[in-house]
Amino acid sequence: LWEKYGASEPVDKDGFQKSFIRHVTTTLARSSLNVDNFSAYQATAHTVRDRLIERWNVTQQAHTLKDPKRVYYFSLEFLLGRSLDNALLNLDLKEQFGEGVKELGFRMEDVLEQEVDAALGNGGLGRLAACYMDSLATLDYPAWGYGLRYTYGIFQQRLKDGYQMEFPDYWLNFDNPWELQRLDIAIEIRFGGSVSKYTDENGHIRSRWEGGDAVQAVAYDVPIPGYGTKNCINIRLWSSKPKRQFDLSRFNEGEYEQAVQEQMKAENITAVLYPNDNHMVGKELRLKQQYFWVAASLSDIIRRFKKTERDWDQFPEKVAIQLNDTHPTLAIVELQRILVDEEGLNWDDAWDIVTRTFAFTNHTVLPEAMEKWPVPMVEYLLPRHMQIIFDVNLFFLQKVEQQYPNDRDVLARMSIIEEATPQFVRMAHLAVVGSHRVNGVAALHSNLIKTTIFKDFVKYFGADKFENKTNGITPRRWLHQANPKLSELITEALGHKKWLKDLNLLKNLEQHVKNKDFRRRWIAVKHSNKVRLAEYIKSKTGIDVNPNSLFDVQVKRIHEYKRQFMNILGVIHRYHELKSLTPEERQNVVPRVVIFGGKAAPGYYIAKLVIKLINNVSAVVNADESIEDLLKVVFIPDYNVSLAEIIIPASDISQHISTAGTEASGTSNMKFVLNGGLILGTVDGANIEIHEEIGDDNIFLYRNVPIDPALQSVITSIETGNFGDARIFSPLINTLTFGKDYYLISDDFGSYLDAQKLVDEAYKDQDDWSKKSILCTARMGFFSSDRAIREYAEQIWEVKPVPVQPE
């Protein structure tokens, strides 16, 4: 019967329509007269979901049979964005299903627009995890992601009077076709309680963690299809629920209501994503999230491992766990606890298994982003884990002391415990000590961590433990999906689609640079993407922008180190200059549209003030008829993955102007260049490697030079009240003048303006610009996340592809 009825449905146009109608009728319970765009989206999504589930089943079955070493990517953030278009493209169903949708009376663009973003991440780190899942699936790796299923994703941003307002992102309001609920997979997670000692049958003293409160972790699986393969991997997201059974004594004591209230708190754990990017908040609930997540994930992994009845010492040969930043560091402690307390291994054997299992990626050197937790808080929530951390530290420092006798300073510097009042646990130190590999995310960053925050550890463990894995992005979403016209032009020029799986093949575009017609078509694609963005800007902000202008874009989280402030100061300077030009001089000006987008953490006062300044400048400049189309300033609200897919392909120049040494990598820089946009940037993060790949002529990098007088007149202008009430901006201005100017805006302003002049000059020669643009795209092969994932797989995880056999 399974053979007779279990075959998958056909994926042609007719098969699609049949399934669409069945889903409208049964899944949505609607009639043919009652199908709006949203219902059409749901029916289409469910049709695709069915196909995904088939692949998911086949893949997981193949992996179970083969039992290869698997890799588990632990990330508190997966910033997936929308799934429908991506799944249609990766499954190569877009054409057939597109026709099917059209015949049913809908436009595919409208249908795709209905989907809400899965925004379970803040920015770079979360989107990197999503790109890596796409590459893991595409390259046939037996991989799973583990994360949390937040009820509320990153907040929605709206503007009121130029200020950021936050609104909850209740993304599960309607059904989510991209997840499979697994009510059968529910794991109890304990908090609090106490530790008791006992003597086991061999006379060894052991510890037992008892009491406390327990909640349940319920699994939700999100299938991730690879491109051009049957492989479909899984992201397992945990949701917190009350235990099914609760404290009966409470009932007996007549405290029913209170008992129910207690249980309801369980749901708080996975209620909300913390909206801080590159900033540590020491909230107890955040620590609970971290433990809840790693404990559930490890229990799941161990259950899978135990089915094969292997010895524990083979665990690292079957399991590789990658820690996406320090957020999952407690997994190291939890595995040690399970091995020692529950499985009865001795400490050293257990620790050897632990360190061979984990590897750790660092994403920042900013001091305010370094995770550290107060010892009393850890002790109260996780008493046994705190003991284990102290023991790990003790044994570690004993070995350090053997290597450096009588050096108390080195012990204090390297200790996992910061000796303050109260004491703190330094998660980065714990992650380094508990992993066999540590990596940074771009060449400069990886060198920087070796010479700064982990300097002592490099000396102690040896340099081989520390590696670089330059970040990458998936060309499927960030070119093929976001920029279909450019993708088509590239495919036509190269004569194949293989570049989507082997991005180095883009090199062959270089030979088309000399083809005038190709250059013309290349520019025409960029232009049509700019028209698309101009329409979006008009519809959301009411601002008219001319697509013939130079589109200058800075979209990313708002943070002082990223220096959106410097950008807007530069815009004010440009505005002043424009106003002083004679009519003849104006003829020579390149019209510019300066586009900003990005969210500020809700508690980040200065970042929010930057948004307000941008909006005030925008209001003044756009209303000034005397400068016509020569300058427009736009802040696009609610920047997210779906918006990035519209903005990035429309950019002529984008800004990546972090203070040197602060942006670990940046990944949007790669997306812009891949789409034929040039970049204006500092010598920082992955900008350096992008420069190496694409060459001097195709990037505008600038270096620090001493303070510039132009900056003073811009500041004076704000202080005079030219951009609204000057008083509200004084805290922002103070960061430059009274403070330490920590992010060096004053030092860099002059050279920044010089670089902007070069951009204007270069843009005047449109034909030459088109050559630069083509070369940018052609030389971006290295920055595919496929390359990055292969490096991780071969050099850190030692996992091999497991191709799923075609049916």
Ligand code: 26Q
């Ligand atoms: C930590 C503790 C408590 C609450 C929040 C956090 C937290 C949350 C998110 C700390 C950091 C983040 C996010 C960091 C991040 O996105 N880093 C970026 O990672 C990218 C991918 O490697 C890099 O390209 C960027 O340069 C880096 O800023």
